[in-house]
Amino acid sequence: MSARASNLARLPKGMRDVPASEVRLIESLLGNVRRVYDLYGFEPLDTPTFEYSDSLGKFLPDQDRPNEGVFSFKMEEDAWVSLRYDLTAPLARYVALESQALAKPYRRYQSGYVYRNEKPGPGRFCQFMQFDADTVGTEDLAADAEACMVMADALEACGIPRGGYLVKVNNRKILDGALDAAGLRLDDAINGQARRLTILRAIDKFDKFGVEGVAQLLGKGRRDESGDFTRGADLSGKEIDLIFSFVNVGSGNRRQLLDRISPLVETSAVGREGLAELDNIDSILTGCGFGSDRICIETSIVRGLEYYTGPVFEADLQIEALGGNADVPRFGSVGSGGRYDDLVARFTGQKVPATGSSIGVSRLIAAFEAIKSASPARNGPVVVLVMDRDKKQAYMQMTQALRNAGIRAEMYLGSSGMKAQLKYADRRNSPLAIIQGTDERQNGEVKIKNLIEGARAADSIADNKTWRQNNVAQISVTETKLVETVREMLATIDQDSTQA
Template structure:
């Protein structure tokens, strides 16, 4: 009796872990081009590139690490053969802090560095939220004061522009303003302060009335879930909302509005002074109001940042599955973090910097149509296997001229080869049949122009007669003809 066919073991099926995206040429090219353009901005501003390893000792990362035997909440950790725990880096800043602390005595001070590469976070993945993604950072270690912060803010704006973003701004706030506001309304305990700041962070999504509910008794959302509020009385809610509404069309107007909300508070006054200095420095760097704005609702890393904080935000909107306009939002951020490097050494070492989420930025710009369409290689077709070497000669001539090209390596006929070229995103194909070989010519088909012209052709007879986007030239003219095609298509 024959045994029944068993179902394949699910463990042997081809599958990948959630949150670890596969990337094809279009995504890879977009991210690599973006990293090159952004890091070129950093280099232009005098920053030095460094690269650190993917793993750091878990205790050196100092974040996401609970008090337990296996430190794998938030990070991916393994135990080395010396029984020390190592974790994949969750960002590029913690490795910088370790590097700077180890090499501080020999580094130029301040130390200005940029870095790029993948980072990993052991978190629940979701739409647009991955567990492996690319970042591109810039940081200054060892510089106090608003000048270093202003430089970071201005450079982030330049980096976003270089990445290809067209509609964006960088929104800036500072810790002293928020601390002064909370002190002025007598919000002393940590839980109340956190509840207020989290409510402010939701202004874009919930509006003033929703934030007012969270500042007061609480709020019930559309699903029926109830969130307990900060318990502020009406007068204090009014003051916090006045603070939230202080953002105006220019940085100067915002500063005036903020100054009217709280008076006589040392931390708050210090925050106003700090933003005034940053405003003057940004103007000196040629960074206009519409690109960098002061926004009192920006809240980032309450236990991490110690001074100015800022976020880069795309202003484009896309439609969700219900046809509603949705703002893409933040694609990076940063601020001053004076405590991170200092915890490795018995001295104060200030630091400021920011990170751009390259993977998120590329995905967002793809949705808004701001990424350049991918152009594949020119494909040299092979119509006669006896003359395949001739096809390689032609491809070699194209590559020698700097034109990306390939020879078709399959075994199919002309029509499947044309379909292959189309799927590769090829801008053109080179065809050499027996007629061309005898005449010493090649036929070049511009697939981009050909597709555009073909839309206006009504029947197959007209198409066969016109051969849209197709030209026959001598072999000596092939390279220049394709160069001219590519320049015209771009």
């Protein structure tokens, strides 16, 4: 009688397992991004997965959860800690602690999982990976321009071609100026600041909810499909129209957009300041050869996080260009960032200017899957079949000889026969199977079966008898030439897959 399971095998809501093919793709993308960040002179850093809750602060846009968007728990000393919701807040804590030892400006990159206690949905999980690059300790807007440049170069390094992405830039000060010019004085009190933040977060959801949904969030509020209600900014229809007139200025040629924005903020000092900052960034980008086809200005980009104080960025995939199908909707944002001059000051009491950008690795992986552009599945290891159970040591020595030559290999460790072993090798996506029975061993030989060619040939062979007689895609070599022949066959397979 079999034992009855006492627990159900299930995943926590909003979490997912990552299979081998995706892990390898993640590793490849991380390597590509890391090379770009290194090229720009950033240095690696790794911070803990959780921090004291008061160190992280309360900056998340979704505050309808019991602990306001973060996963929190108490440590033994009765202090609250939270899983990091991004990599920027821990960076601010690190700079505050290590300020005296760091060269300024301090330039760092970091990759890792972050956690949001938000309602999960299609493609939206509570755990996801980001890869950040930040410059801390300078007000120079060249750092903001560089944050956009490194994001564009990183996306191209990951295989996104020109025209397949756009890095979009705006400035929080310009939006403040537009709100000011529209008569919305929101910086007079705490309630005004809260209302301003509600407006920013509503605008930030254009891609997700569209014009109607954003209008509801700017007005009385919005009820989603589940019945949950999000309170709005309580603006009038006229005020909503004024905001829409600003965010609908458009995107594209940076010089033309700056000229279009200017009349909307000319009566506001903070608006003019934001416009001058964008003009400065545009000059740097133009001088470095980054045109509007790669980095543009778009007034609807505001970013939902509270701590941004100036320029903000967002990298969008243009899925039509990648998939070649204009009927497929645009995938959306795979990167973001901005200037956060007040974040470190929460610890030190002194202003420490900072800016940076982040590639959403998990979002990028999901985009590759959506447009079927992920790299072909990597071949598995060469599998050494076990034909004679009493000769396992010889098979393991054969396997180790392949490994010593730098060839990924494994010996079959199950208890099945040859047919099942070959099926196992197929499921492992193995390019080659090594076969040595009694006859081959007596002759000092080994058979190498090309499983990829065998699968192709199977389509043209009608019966098993013909298959066995022809020994399809299989060769015999002496034991001494095993490693050399396997290496040559793998090189041919790699060349064929590259040309395909």
